[in-house]
Amino acid sequence: MRLAITAFIAGGSLLFFFPQVPSVWLAVCSFFGLLSLLVLYLSSRVKWLRKISICILLFSIGFAWNAHYAESRLKNILAEELEGKELSIEGRIIALPQSSSAGAKFAFEIDHLSFGKEQVSTFPERIYLSWQPAWRSHQEIPQIIPGQRWRLKVKLKRPYGSLNPYTFDFERWSFHQNFGASGSVKSGELIMAQDIGFAEFELRMELARWKLREKIRSLLPRDARYAGVIIALVMGDQNAIEQDDWQVFNATGIGHLISISGLHVTMLAGLGASFAAFLWRRRLWPLIIPVSKVAAAAGFVTAFFYAWLAGFQIPAQRTMYMVGVVAYALWTGRNPRSFDIWWWALAFVLLIDPMAPYTPGFWLSFGAVAAILFAMKDSSGLLGIPTGKELDVHWSNRALQALREACRVQAVVTIALLPFTLHWFYQFSLVSPIANAVAIPLVSYVVTPLAIAGALLPEFIGRWLLLPAHTSMEYLAALLEWMASWSWAVVWSRQPDSWLLLISGIGIIYAIRPGALKDSWRPRVFALLPACLLFMPAVGLINESIKPGEFRATVLDIGQGTAVLIETAKKKLLYDTGPIQGKRDDAGQRVILPYLRGRGIDRIDRMVISHSDSDHVGGAASVLKQIAFDSMMGSLPNNNALLLNLQSRKIPSIPCRYGQHWTWDEVDFLIWHPHEETLFQNQYSMKPNEMSCVLEVRNKNSSFWLTGDVEKRGEEEISDRLDQSALNAIGERELIFMAPHHGSKTSSSIELLTKLSPSVAFAQNGYRNRYGHPHPTITARYESLGIPFLQTPKTGAQIWNFGRHPGALVSFLRWDTKRLWHRNAGHLGVPPRLLEGKKAKSP
16 A cells, blocks of 8 residues: 555656656546556556556546646746736735735635636636735725625736745745635625535634634733744634744744644643543444544544644645544444554645645655654554553553653754755754654643634633633743843754755664664664754855855845845855835845755855845845944945944945955956945935945956946946956957946946947836836846846846856846746756856947
8 A cells, every 4th residue: 555655656756857748648647547557457466567557547547636736737827918007907805815904915806807808718716915004005905804895906926036045935835725816905895794505614623713803802911922933833823923922932843832833732642532432432323433544534524624723734635544544444343553544645735736745744644654654663652552561561651651752752853954954944853852852741731722622612701711722822921032142052053955865864773763762872873963064054065165266146036126146165245135025024034045055055155236226135134133244335324224234243345336346256346336426424425225235246257347227327437447447357268248327227238238348238126116127227227238138037047157268157036937937947956047148249
């Protein structure tokens, strides 16, 4: 059976090695399926041939199922001609919305779509909408409730998100959730307060979840800081948890508890089974159906409903399926092995959600259970297998044995999940064992039961249960904040390479193997040595080493803003920090920090801020909180908040002026603007864009220009400085040029472009941004001059490598819209496209 399940999973996984769904997948799968059935019929007595036939059949079914899954989602995408237009749609709210004072985000099912007076026949069934109050409007948006029917005026766009290594992929998430578009609501009219059919179980569960969330919010005080945590523990909705709290939970390694874990589902399933057994054995009913079968069925039903109430998260799914397999085995008189139950749960999860392996919860949940089953299979106390000798042992010895096994389980899970933790989060909590020793019993046996009981029981009782649950969480959080503040609490690493994960995984499997520890601890410790390499960034950088005289530039897909990382052999420079995104978010938190953490970078030698506009300095405060900087250079007024932040951190800062020059690892850095006599008072002497710090990075063969938002006047000054001697210094170098001000109409002057004659130009701008950058006139200008013009919305992050030989290489992540994961080739294992830079023309 395990072999058959493995074949099904392998067939489904094979699809994701294809850049797109094969057009003839149905015919190929049908052929192999019929062939395997024929061989199975003809070889009924040949055991090995029968097994091969079953495996081929299930392999074909797995591939066909996932191909159908992907193809149906790829068809559910908004047509390009409808992007950016005001559309009228009618449909229903189909999931629990994210609601706050800033607005709401929600899933919407479209029944009718029209453009103007014309009905559109082809449109995505599911979309993701954001509804925020109009700018400078004090009116709140209406209450969004699952099951409501609305008529909305919206502007939509195809699934699109910034695409960078190591960062959240909104496009893949949209594909996973089957959202064919995203957009914003301009206005709306409520048509029906509740439009839910009798048999629409999923939508009814979403409405129940909404009512439960509102009940919890109403019963807790308005200023209850950890109300979001209580909601997450009861129903899996984590959107109300503050980002600062998440940092504490992750730093102490208890983030897995702040959700619906398998332990919580198991506890409720056990409670449901015990209650059913208590009722069933009261009369003569056990003569009809044994108590054990009724209890098993009741446990599964309880797990089923709670898994749905918890949003059907993967840990809850996994536990529900395992409970279901045990219940089925009990009803049919089977005695499955522990790993058979695990394999069946894995098959069910991947059958319903083929993209589950692209989520950390899948690996952490199944990995933890697999490690426990493997390492503790000889432990009768842990697995609850009676030996008949328990009563012969004194209670104190039994308690001591249980404590030993609990400690071993915690150690096994911590070690086994180390590769997964570093792969997904790039950090490891050293205080995690201590924090979990306190948090697991408190959250699992005090906070969660009180929270669930308080949410489900009547309000007059529930209030007095939710309040102690919240108070307990407050005391725990205070302890966790203190532990997270320890300087050694967290060890940061980089995302490990695949070969390193494989080697360390083999060593970990040997180290946690079952058996007594007393006589085998030395080889176990030795087997863990490869895992130590996961914390050595140099190991992962063997193929990424930069030699003296070379440099790399990573142009991040930051949206409407700028952020570029320059790396030499031993130094790093960050040019700008991207835009602010909403009231509480910024590009530093969403893009720059995950990228730096994924690369294992925890120190930047110099930050250069081009000017004070929020799309260039918006992420600086977030980056400064977690990354060490040696110095800062920028064009900022003396009273800028960033300068005050730097002073409080004792980071030296200097103004940016023409003529400044330094050399790192045989790579030259030159400042071309603003004027060398510029004085940075409390106000700029001219508009901020014209004061942008313009930086050139140059080696023997290449010149890379970062121009900020400099416009016409600043470009004229730079052109005047580019006299014949300056142009001779640039010489025949290949020149890569950032389009000033994201390609605005007031920049990229003919004079400057003619003088520099770039080999390639690029622009960092937002997808369908409201400024219209880059302007069509500028795009046409680059095209007329024969300069390739790359835009991050089309390429994703650009990684430029400037070696000691002519010809820079730039790698992209984004492909065309027909690709499987919405243009995300990097996550498919497909090599990124390479563009060989054109040699610079003579000036």
